[in-house]
Amino acid sequence: MSRAVDALLRPRLMALAIGLAAPLASPALFAAEQSAVRAYDVPAGPLASTLNQIASQAGIALALDPALASGRTSAPVNGQYNGVGALQAALLGTGLQLQQGSAGSYSLVAVENNAIALPTTDINASLASVDGSAAAGYRAENVRNVGALGAMKLQDTPYSMSVVSQEFLKNTQTTSLDDVFKRNPATQLYGPRAAGYASAVAIRGFSGSGNMNIANDGLRFSNGADAGNFIEDTEQLEIITGLTGFLYGPATPGGLINYVLKRPTYERYNSVTLGNAGGDNYYLHGDFGGKIDEAGVFAYRLNVLTQDGETAIDLQKHRRQMISAALDWNVNDDLQIQFDASHRKNQMRGLSSYWFVPAGVERPDASSLKNDKLYSQKWSFSDNETDKAGVRANWRLNDTFTLRAAFAAQQYTDEFTYTGPTMVTATTYRQPIYAFAPIETEEKSGSLFLDAAFATGSLQHKMTVGYQGNTSRVKQYEDHIPYPSWQYQSPVGTVPIGEQPQVGKPGWSIGHGDQRLANSAESNNFLLGDIITFNEQWSTILGVTQTQIKSYTNEFVYAKAFNQPETETKYNKSKTSPNISIIYKPVHWLTTYVTYIEGLQSGSVAPSDALNAGQALAPQVSEQYEVGVKATVGETLLTLALFNIDKPNNYKNSQGFYVQDGRQENNGMEFSVTGKVTPELTVVGGVTLLDPKIKKGEIAANDGNAPTNVAKQLAKVYSEYEITEVPGLALTGGAYYTGKQYTDEANRTSLPSFTTFDAGARYKLRMDDSAVTFRVNVANLTNKQYWLNSFYLGDPRTLQFSAQLEF
Structure with a gap:
């Protein structure tokens, strides 16, 4: 973005944020905030330790002044509270109370004459709705x-x-x-x-x-x-x-x-769900948690899943299996260590068709195709097997400093073969084969952050300094594809679009040659950030990152197959990127902000049909300006964001080389609503409006056009209505609109907009200490036939149902 536009945009975005806030700043609309409700059993103890323990568990940013907390003892906290309510309960009799800053963080202030002022959130929050629950909309x-x-x-x-x-x-x-x-x-x-x-x-x-x-x-x-x-x-x-x-x-x-992984529960929790995901595809899911020892030093969570059967698409089968375990070790009040590990399998037979319509060939109307039929072969498949393990720790060093550390690793193998229907004429198609040997990937990711909560004069700080990074290594076989055997050939020849012939799988053998490193990547990100609270209305987030990206790529697979020289690409680039956010809260329930952020990403790799196939382009930097408003009105959260994003553009030029040139600039607006509009009616939905443009692409005549397969308008709403005459019964449904999308860079051809509808119901029956919940939903109620985008048909009408027992 040019400096002239930059200078023009920043003050106007800020003015707009304040302007949008002004009409909403009415005390009549004030809504008290509610946090997640949980059981607390915290004995009286050093005030700073107790408050930090509660704040850590509740995810509340708390800035403690050591001078205020020193020598004070907390009140015991026993019962059901939300996070803020638990903090208020611990402060009873201490002569201190919470004060919320404009960035949502909290600090302590002394109460004049040791009087107890009314908190902004109810201290006894036992009746408040659980965070994110249906009762909370x-x-x-x-x-x-x-x-x-x-x-x-x-x-x-x-x-x-x-x-x-x-x-x-x-x-x-x-x-x-x-x-x-x-x-x-x-x-x-x-x-x-x-x-x-x-x-x-x-x-x-x-x-x-x-x-x-x-x-x-x-x-x-x-x-x-x-x-x-x-x-x-x-x-x-x-x-x-x-x-x-x-x-x-x-x-x-x-x-x-x-x-966010499910963590252990500290009260016994058992749940078993038997469900149908559509067609004859059934699943059984168990979710179990609780304390391992009476004191709750150790607690666990275990999730197991098995799923199998034919989906709503004829001849398509889906199988999944999972075992996932999490363990909490509460070493003491200041240190918690968490572990998790899992094994998962995800298998699909009869893959949904990836359609390719060459330039100059008329695309068939979606209504002339059958969305519940398979236009590929039932032996096409996708297999993924993943093993994960992780550990993280949260250690409160003292009243000022907290150390956060995390590390996770996973290894997974992917293998897939599909036949992608390719249009030959407006009424005929072929099914070329795309087969690939197993690909093995190893990834590791870690972070180490030191948080410091302190005050400098009247300013409250929550400063974070630290590191985050990840590595990946991908191995492929030299005989990764069956070329010049069956790769790219159609086992059914050319057939009318009204037919979906099935044939036996042709014979080929791949994945038996040498296995080599195809690519590796490493990113190292060093960060310094500070959430500064000036007063109840104003705060800011200032930050800077120093990012390093290392990459190695060797496109030996297609080089060997097409008898071309191998292309190795290496790079090691660094970039310093800022983040600047200004937050203004004219009233407690209303937040406005302006944010400027930069993003560094790895460069794209040239595709196999480019003359520089396999070459990895240099990392690229994108910029974003955003102005937003968030308001909690009653039991509903309203959000509005206006944004401008500018990023480099990649394409294959007229000489056949894949290059980084030109820009893509997207402007847009996002609006959402989440919560209870009335005590019986819940609404989750919103609208997105986009103005995306490609600038300086391969063809000058296309400058200013929209990118392909991007809808400029999205409008979606999901709702639930509780039938008060029948406790536990709710009617559910939704409507989802996607605007038209262009299928070519010249913006001459497009796909029509479409709207789909869902309808369903839920009934929860309570029995002593257990509950049974029955759910049913029909997706794409009218069986709308449509193109999801250039490559995929939309899903057919699908009936789903389940029964869940909690005990």
Whole structure:
């Protein structure tokens, strides 16, 4: 972005944030905040130790002044409280009370004459709704990992974020990210998991299989590792749209999904769910947790899953298996160490068809195809097997410093073969084979952060300094593809689109040659950040990262197959990137912000059809300006974000070389609503409007055009209505609109917009100390036939149902 535009945009974004806040700043709309409710049994003890223990468990940023806390003893905390309520209970009789800053952090202030002032949140919160629960309208208060900054209140994060809670995942019978992206108003599903890959998504105008970044409990992993992530052992999903470089290290500009693993419970919890994911595909999921010893020094969580059967698409089968365990070791009040390990298998037979329509060939209308039929072969397959293990520790060194450390490693093997239908004419197609030997990947990710909570005069600080990094190594066989055997040939010849012939699998043999390192990558990210609270209204987040990216690539597979010389590419680049956020809270329930953030990402690798195939381009830097408003009105969270993202553009030029040239600039608006509109009605949804443009691409005439497979409008709403006359019964449903998408860079051809509907119900029956919940949902209720994008048909009407026993 030019300096002139930069100078013009920054003050206007700030003015807009304040302007948007002004009309909402009405005391009549004031809403008290509620945090997650949990059982506390904390004896009286040193005040600083007790408060830090509660704040750590509740994910509350607490800045303690040692002089205030020194020599004071906390009151005992026994019972059901939210996090803030538990802190207030511990402060009873100490002559101190909590004071909330504009960034959502808390500090201590002395009460005049030792009087007890009324807290901003009820001390006894036993009746408050659990964070992210259906009773709370799925409105989550807290984010577990805002990257390196750690836990923060969702309303006070100066980034566009949303939280998908465990109960929302359960009640919508979500078994993969596909369903999450379908319902989220800021995400557009790009590639379904039934195609054999990890879920792919378009966010903020950036589409493609590598557009989504992945983290597990705040640790970064590659996009390919997402095939080994399951919803069933996930506590919540934290979705950030836009750049995340300052928070998580090198990343693409679209957005990031952070999986938060289910942690041990300290009360006995047992849950067994028997369900149907569509067609004849059934699953059994067990979720168990509790204390190992009476004192709760050790606690566990165990999730097991088995799933198998034919899906709603004819001849397609899906099998999953998982065992996932987590262990907490509460060494003392100041140190907690957590462990986790898992083994997962994900197998698909009869992959969803990846359609290719060459230039000049008319695309068939979706209604002329059958969305419940398989246009590939039933022997096409995708297998993923993943083993993971991790350890993390949170150690409060003293009243000022806390040390956070985490490390995780995973090893996974992918193997897949598919037949991708390729149009020959408007009415005929072929099924060329794309077969690949197993690919083995090892990844490691770690972080080490030191947090310091202190005051300098009237300013409150929560400073973080530390390191985050990850490595990956990918091994492939030299005979990775069956070429010149069956690769790219059609086993069915050319057939009419009204036919889906099945034939036997041709014979080929691959994956028996030498196994070599195909690519490796390493990123090292050193960070310094500070959340500075000036007063109750104003705060800022200032940060800087020094990022190093090392990469090695050798495209020996296609070089050997096509008798070309091998291409090795190495680079080692570093970049310093800033983050600047200004946060203004005119009233307690309203947050406005302006954020500037930069993101460094690894360079793209030239595709196999480029003259420089296998060459890795240099790392590239993207920039983002964002202005946002977040308001808690009653029991509903409203968010609005306006953004501008500018990133380098990659393409194959007219000479046949893959180059980095030109820019892509995306402007847009995201609006969302989450919570209870009335005591009976819950609404989760929103709208996204985009203006994405390619600048200085391969063809000058296409400058200013929109990128392919990106919808400029998304509008989605999911809702639940509780039938008060029948306690436990709720009707559910949703409507999901995706605007038209261009299929070519010249923007001459496009896919029509589409809207799909869901309808369902849920009934929860309580029996003494147990409960049974029945759920049913029909996705794509009207059996709408549509193109999801240039490559995939939308899913058919699918009936899902389940029964869950909690005891």
